[in-house]
Amino acid sequence: MRRLLQLAYRLRHLFLFLLLETAALYLTFQYSAYHKALFFCLTAEINGYLFSKKESLTAFFHLREENQSLLKENARLRGQLRAFQYRTAAPSTVVNDAFYHQQYTCIPAEILGMTTRSRNNKISINRGREQGVGENMGVIADGGIVGIVDGVSRNYARIIPIISSYSHVCARLKKGNFFGFLSWNGKDYRIAQLEEIPGHAPINVGDTVISDSNSAIFPAGMPIGTIRRVERGHPAGFYTADVDLFIDFASLRHVYVVKNLLKAAANKVQNPHTHE
Amino acid sequence: MNNKYLKYSLLFFFLILCQAYVFGRINFMGAVNPQVFILFVLLVPVYSQSGLMILAFLLGFGVDLLMGSGGMHAASSVCIAFVRPFILRLVSEKGRFDSAACPVSARSKSELFRYFALSTVLQSLVIYSLDAWRLYRTAQAVRYALISAGMTWVLSVLIYPFVRDPVRS
Numbered sequence: 202m203r204r205l206l207q208l209a210y211r212l213r214h215l216f217l218f219l220l221l222e223t224a225a226l227y228l229t230f231q232y233s234a235y236h237k238a239l240f241f242c243l244t245a246e247i248n249g250y251l252f253s254k255k256e257s258l259t260a261f262f263h264l265r266e267e268n269q270s271l272l273k274e275n276a277r278l279r280g281q282l283r284a285f286q287y288r289t290a291a292p293s294t295v296v297n298d299a300f301y302h303q304q305y306t307c308i309p310a311e312i313l314g315m316t317t318r319s320r321n322n323k324i325s326i327n328r329g330r331e332q333g334v335g336e337n338m339g340v341i342a343d344g345g346i347v348g349i350v351d352g353v354s355r356n357y358a359r360i361i362p363i364i365s366s367y368s369h370v371c372a373r374l375k376k377g378n379f380f381g382f383l384s385w386n387g388k389d390y391r392i393a394q395l396e397e398i399p400g401h402a403p404i405n406v407g408d409t410v411i412s413d414s415n416s417a418i419f420p421a422g423m424p425i426g427t428i429r430r431v432e433r434g435h436p437a438g439f440y441t442a443d444v445d446l447f448i449d450f451a452s453l454r455h456v457y458v459v460k461n462l463l464k465a466a467a468n469k470v471q472n473p474h475t476h477e
Numbered sequence: 478m479n480n481k482y483l484k485y486s487l488l489f490f491f492l493i494l495c496q497a498y499v500f501g502r503i504n505f506m507g508a509v510n511p512q513v514f515i516l517f518v519l520l521v522p523v524y525s526q527s528g529l530m531i532l533a534f535l536l537g538f539g540v541d542l543l544m545g546s547g548g549m550h551a552a553s554s555v556c557i558a559f560v561r562p563f564i565l566r567l568v569s570e571k572g573r574f575d576s577a578a579c580p581v582s583a584r585s586k587s588e589l590f591r592y593f594a595l596s597t598v599l600q601s602l603v604i605y606s607l608d609a610w611r612l613y614r615t616a617q618a619v620r621y622a623l624i625s626a627g628m629t630w631v632l633s634v635l636i637y638p639f640v641r642d643p644v645r646s
Contacts, residue, residue, distance in 0.1 A: 213527065214527055214530070217527050217530055221530055221531070221534045221555045222555055222556070224548065225538075225552035225555060226607075227548065228538075228541065228547045228551065229546070229549050230547065232545070236547060
């Protein structure tokens with residue numbers, strides 16, 4: 202012990218040097234935006250690589266559930282084919298995305314890592330800038346919206362899911378079209394909160410909540426969940442409602458990153474004085 | 478003694494302000510700036526390595542605060558403070574000084590010039606490596622570092638006669 206203390210005393214300058222350098226590097230990566238971005242890219246690549254190795258080991262054990270999920274999705278998509286649809290007399294009843302005047306493409310991605318128990322949950326996926334993923338793109342899954350891309354590295358991306366205290370997504374009631382903001386109180390990953398619904402909106406337990414096209418992040422009409430409980434909230438005159446989410450984050454494995462091809466044009470219309 | 482403390486305190490703040498508002502804004506070739514603030518670390522007569530490193534950290538941190546560069550200047554000046562005794566021993570002419578504790582002002586011009594040269598090159602390499610932080614930009618970082626070190630060396634040699642008095646007292 203005595204020798205250990207003597208050694209530590211002899212190396213005190215080196216320890217102080219390492220301590221001060223660590224503090225300086227921490228400050229560099231914390232407060233310089235350029236270094237922060239570089240550090241994020243580096244850690245995202247390392248994390249993504251490690252997660253993908255783990256995923257390749259564990260994927261085999263989930264094959265049966267994956268097959269079931271893919272079969273269900275296939276069945277749903279087949280049902281949307283023209284050949285599978287009944288043509289009514291009125292052609293306007295054919296529902297496709299053109300009804301909403303939007304154009305989206307999807308980039309399929311696998312979830313590499315996810316938390317559901319933290320207040321600020323995050324999801325890592327195995328698609329990045331090389332595959333066309335960019336910041337602020339929406340992420341959906343079979344069943345509803347998942348979140349928004351927060352950071353992108355070369356081959357990986359980080360998503361802020363709707364079950365994060367940082368998440369605020371525009372949503373509206375399917376019945377009546379009244380919109381509010383979907384947030385999460387950090388308690389139960391299966392229940393989110395829809396806030397600031399106007400007090401005169403007809404809202405009932407069981408009503409469906411869908412995505413709104415205001416942000417141009419998600420396609421309009423993507424399912425989110427159903428109303429579980431309604432109460433008069435803050436600010437006064439507005440409703441706050443608990444929403445049972447359609448997506449079960451605990452069993453989520455595949456997602457789609459949504460790329461809005463008309464987003465730039467939409468932004469230009471919404472902010473005509475912004476120069477890019 | 479008090480006079481010496483006052484002069485070095487003034488030099489400390491003067492060099493931080495000069496670095497942040499004059500030398501740090503030259504941006505030669507887009508990104509190259511002389512790092513004249515390290516003159517304080519090179520000259521201050523503090524011979525405790527720990528004390529010198531803490532002073533160097535505060536000096537660099539002051540520059541970083543004013544320039545919004547995080548902690549790059551702090552990292553590089555702490556590095557110089559850590560290796561100062563080794564560099565001083567390295568540049569000492571044979572038989573003249575065995576200790577790094579000898580005042581800088583008592584050294585010959587050739588010793589001083591070599592001391593400034595080694596220190597500025599090392600400091601610039603640290604700061605531009607941190608600035609680049611990418612392997613493919615290594616060659617550019619080294620080029621910038623050498624140009625910056627050259628500019629720092631010239632300016633340090635020019636400024637040194639004006640700030641050497643505190644060392645002698």
